[in-house]
Amino acid sequence: MHQQNSQKSPEEGNSASNNHSGNSESEFKRVHASMQSAISLNKTEVLDDVLNNFSEGYFTLSHENRRKLLLVLARDYDLNRSQVRELIKQYLGLELPDDKAQVSGSKEEGLFSSFYRIEWNLRHAIQPVYEVLFDRLNTHPGGLRFLSILRANILDILAEENIASLRALDSYLKEKLSTWLSPAALELHQITWDDPASLLEKIVAYEAVHPISNLLDLKRRLGIGRRCFGYLHPAIPGEPLIFIEVALMKNVAHTIQEVLWDSPPIPESEATSALFYSISSTQPGLAGINLGKFLIKRVVKLVKREMPHISTFATLSPIPGFMTWLLSKLASQTVLAEGDMSQPVAEGSGSTFYENILKPDEEEALMSLPKDIATGKNGMEVMLNLLTSTTYKWIHSPEISSALKSPLMRLCARYLLKEKKRGKALDSVANFHLQNGAMVERINWMADLSEKGLSQSGGIMVNYVYSLDNIEEYAHSYFSNGVIQASSDLHHHVEPHSDK
Numbered sequence: 001m002h003q004q005n006s007q008k009s010p011e012e013g014n015s016a017s018n019n020h021s022g023n024s025e026s027e028f029k030r031v032h033a034s035m036q037s038a039i040s041l042n043k044t045e046v047l048d049d050v051l052n053n054f055s056e057g058y059f060t061l062s063h064e065n066r067r068k069l070l071l072v073l074a075r076d077y078d079l080n081r082s083q084v085r086e087l088i089k090q091y092l093g094l095e096l097p098d099d100k101a102q103v104s105g106s107k108e109e110g111l112f113s114s115f116y117r118i119e120w121n122l123r124h125a126i127q128p129v130y131e132v133l134f135d136r137l138n139t140h141p142g143g144l145r146f147l148s149i150l151r152a153n154i155l156d157i158l159a160e161e162n163i164a165s166l167r168a169l170d171s172y173l174k175e176k177l178s179t180w181l182s183p184a185a186l187e188l189h190q191i192t193w194d195d196p197a198s199l200l201e202k203i204v205a206y207e208a209v210h211p212i213s214n215l216l217d218l219k220r221r222l223g224i225g226r227r228c229f230g231y232l233h234p235a236i237p238g239e240p241l242i243f244i245e246v247a248l249m250k251n252v253a254h255t256i257q258e259v260l261w262d263s264p265p266i267p268e269s270e271a272t273s274a275l276f277y278s279i280s281s282t283q284p285g286l287a288g289i290n291l292g293k294f295l296i297k298r299v300v301k302l303v304k305r306e307m308p309h310i311s312t313f314a315t316l317s318p319i320p321g322f323m324t325w326l327l328s329k330l331a332s333q334t335v336l337a338e339g340d341m342s343q344p345v346a347e348g349s350g351s352t353f354y355e356n357i358l359k360p361d362e363e364e365a366l367m368s369l370p371k372d373i374a375t376g377k378n379g380m381e382v383m384l385n386l387l388t389s390t391t392y393k394w395i396h397s398p399e400i401s402s403a404l405k406s407p408l409m410r411l412c413a414r415y416l417l418k419e420k421k422r423g424k425a426l427d428s429v430a431n432f433h434l435q436n437g438a439m440v441e442r443i444n445w446m447a448d449l450s451e452k453g454l455s456q457s458g459g460i461m462v463n464y465v466y467s468l469d470n471i472e473e474y475a476h477s478y479f480s481n482g483v484i485q486a487s488s489d490l491h492h493h494v495e496p497h498s499d500k
Helices: 025-040 044-060 063-076 081-093 105-125 130-138 143-160 164-180 197-206 215-221 256-260 291-306 322-342 360-367 379-387 398-417 428-435 451-457 471-481 488-493
Strands: 002-004 187-190 226-232 242-249 273-281 312-315 439-444 461-465
Touching: 025 044, 025 063, 025 130, 044 130, 044 143, 063 130, 063 143, 063 164, 081 105, 130 143, 130 164, 143 164, 187 291, 197 215, 215 226, 226 291, 242 256, 242 291, 256 273, 273 291, 291 312, 322 379, 322 398, 322 451, 360 379, 360 398, 379 398, 398 439, 398 488, 428 461, 428 471, 439 488
Parallel strands: 002 273, 273 312
Antiparallel strands: 187 226, 226 242, 242 273, 312 461, 439 461
């Protein structure tokens, strides 16, 4: 449900890939010089002009020259490691006073003065030079937005090549942005139909989970029985950094069709559930900064205060990684199955990785389907062929969808509860909600029949529930030990021999 929008800002899209001046060496040198000035100048009366020159010049650069400039920033404006090494050497050469020695206050101060001096110097020495640029831009009009775009460009480069100095630059900038975008600095704003058209246009453009089809659709999402909240920052006016869409309902919805298409909505006084059905981040440069965690908690508190009759806070979320995981699993197991059937393989060989992920009754149901619509040597191959078809004919056939329902639902539960990466949920949306303190409540069959929903998760969606009394406990147990809280219904889907 929480997804990052890849929408480009006007400035990002205005890179000089179509502007020959941005590709020239002289243009690069000019922007490099303005960056150097922005870091080194101390005259406050001209600093604003210098920062303007740098940020405006940056936007004229081609993609290649931006990459070149960012590498210069990462490598040439890093910390002075020779100085750091020398200070550490001096520090290690100091001798700690004997703890047992009885010394007066003034004498003790004298003994520790060398420690204090070198520690102060070390604190400053380990701060990279580019910190000056970041700090100055943060207090400059438009600077925070520029830094977000700068980081988006850094992330684009890192997606293509892993450069250690650039990764260090990214980590430092991410830490800075996380501090500057703390909840205390953000304004929670309820977005309504009465907001400026420029703000509403951004909601339409940035909606990353369930695209807004037209103005009528937008009006319905902001009308009776619906809420939309966004985090705004004073330094980026009129543009939500992240926003969440909420449906007020009698019961937790099973399908996205109920949320987006059903009308008219129920009277708000009859609602007992607040359903979060879309969270969209609008700034690619803020990736990895968990604004959604704070947004959800504030919205829960706000809705509960304004509507005490709301007792359940849940999501209706996509499962974006499920089909990728499942098709990979089916493809590899089908190959291994062919190997097993062609000849006996000794125990301990590669065949020990073979796992028939279907139960006997599921295998039988899939192999019993008419051969003209479901082909394959075994159930896994039949399933693979059906799910890789881009026409999705299986959703219109009760016979095929019935044969697929049991294995898809069971394997989806396994994917959400058991498949992990570095001890955390493999699915990105699951990881987001679990680290925020939610539990996995229910998976829903045929919940999103859009092409995106079918390609991502076979149309299955999941409800995560935020229990006000347990949010902190669940978040802590997941963060510390990777414990995934789930309902008994979810556990029933998972195979009996799996760990509970």
